[in-house]
Amino acid sequence: MIVRYLLAALVAGLFSGVLMTAAQEARVVPLILHAEEFEGEAAPAGEGTTPATSDGAATTQEHSSLGAVIFDVASALSPISVAYAHEGEDHEDGGIMFGMSRFSGTLLANLVTGTGFALLLAGFSLVSGNPITVANGALWGAAGWLAVHMLPAIGLPPELPGFPAADLTQRQIWWVATVALSAAGLYLLFLKPGILAKIVGVVLLAAPQVYGAPQPSDISSNVPAVLGAEFAVAALATTLFFWIVLGLSLGFANEKIAKAA
Amino acid sequence: MAVSTTSSVVLSANDRLVAGVFALLLGAFLVLGAGLANSAVLHDTAHDTRHSYGFPCH
Numbered sequence: 001m002i003v004r005y006l007l008a009a010l011v012a013g014l015f016s017g018v019l020m021t022a023a024q025e026a027r028v029v030p031l032i033l034h035a036e037e038f039e040g041e042a043a044p045a046g047e048g049t050t051p052a053t054s055d056g057a058a059t060t061q062e063h064s065s066l067g068a069v070i071f072d073v074a075s076a077l078s079p080i081s082v083a084y085a086h087e088g089e090d091h092e093d094g095g096i097m098f099g100m101s102r103f104s105g106t107l108l109a110n111l112v113t114g115t116g117f118a119l120l121l122a123g124f125s126l127v128s129g130n131p132i133t134v135a136n137g138a139l140w141g142a143a144g145w146l147a148v149h150m151l152p153a154i155g156l157p158p159e160l161p162g163f164p165a166a167d168l169t170q171r172q173i174w175w176v177a178t179v180a181l182s183a184a185g186l187y188l189l190f191l192k193p194g195i196l197a198k199i200v201g202v203v204l205l206a207a208p209q210v211y212g213a214p215q216p217s218d219i220s221s222n223v224p225a226v227l228g229a230e231f232a233v234a235a236l237a238t239t240l241f242f243w244i245v246l247g248l249s250l251g252f253a254n255e256k257i258a259k260a261a
Numbered sequence: 262m263a264v265s266t267t268s269s270v271v272l273s274a275n276d277r278l279v280a281g282v283f284a285l286l287l288g289a290f291l292v293l294g295a296g297l298a299n300s301a302v303l304h305d306t307a308h309d310t311r312h313s314y315g316f317p318c319h
Contacts, residue, residue: 001276002272002280002283005280005284006287009288024313028313029309032309032312032313094301094302095301095302096302096305097303100306105308105309106308108306109295109306112291113292115291116295119287120284122281122284123282123284123285124281124285125281126280126281126284127278127285128281129274148314153315156315158312158314158315159315161312168318172297175316235313238313239313239315
């Protein structure tokens with residue numbers, strides 16, 4: 001029986017991951033590609049303190065050495081797109097897994113991420129003892145979107161390549177903590193009866209926002225602001241779509257697979 | 262027993278916890294691996310996904 005619940009999450013996650021890939025290719029990826037055209041250039045005014053600076057300098061230096069010529073030839077023959085590898089950043093052994101195309105990499109990552117979120121949602125439902133059905137699936141999805149995307153985005157808006165940002169590790173810690181606190185807060189707010197639970201829930205939702213997300217010291221960027229605004233909305237809209245599909249399909253899979261034994 | 266309602270409790274409380282905790286751990290592993298892991302290959306493969314999902318990236 002346990003396996004059937006996990007199978008239901010797997011099916012819902014893969015399905016949602018495929019639909020999410022289509023939504024991303026339509027609304028989000030074009031904006032990422034557009035932003036990457038600005039990413040390598042030096043910022044107009046003092047970007048000297050941000051870690052992302054090395055981009056521009058490193059790219060120009062590379063073209064003067066013999067190694068760079070070999071690199072250019074190799075990258076021309078390689079199936080991996082160069083712009084994608086973020087040349088000049090401090091990791092050098094990157095590249096897409098198994099020599100896949102950029103699209104295949106994104107699709108694979110969406111399948112893994114979709115399955116991961118489906119398992120997290122299913123696990124949350126199982127542990128808390130509140131079944132996900134077709135009737136309430138969209139609400140579960142919306143709550144997942146709030147916890148994983150909307151509430152963390154208040155402190156760390158979805159960022160385009162080339163955007164200035166604070167230390168990566170600190171942002172990741174804040175992000176994970178905010179997702180966990182938001183999920184706990186939403187659980188108390190929506191699923192636990194009693195006024196005390198509601199109050200504690202609101203406090204948990206507000207705590208990471210009051211504490212504040214790590215912010216960059218210098219916010220200058222080459223990427224046009226309009227692009228950033230379009231991207232933030234597109235990223236939140238497509239993830240909302242993903243979570244609604246995920247909640248509904250998980251409810252459907254629960255009823256068809258998990259309980260059909 | 263041919264009729265099963267969707268609201269019926271199929272798993273015992275203990276099985277439910279086991280399944281739930283296992284799902285949470287596996288799900289966290291997958292999401293953190295695709296979204297946050299500090300590996301160049303994982304980063305490049307999942308690059309567009311990380312940005313689209315708003316994971317802290319770069």
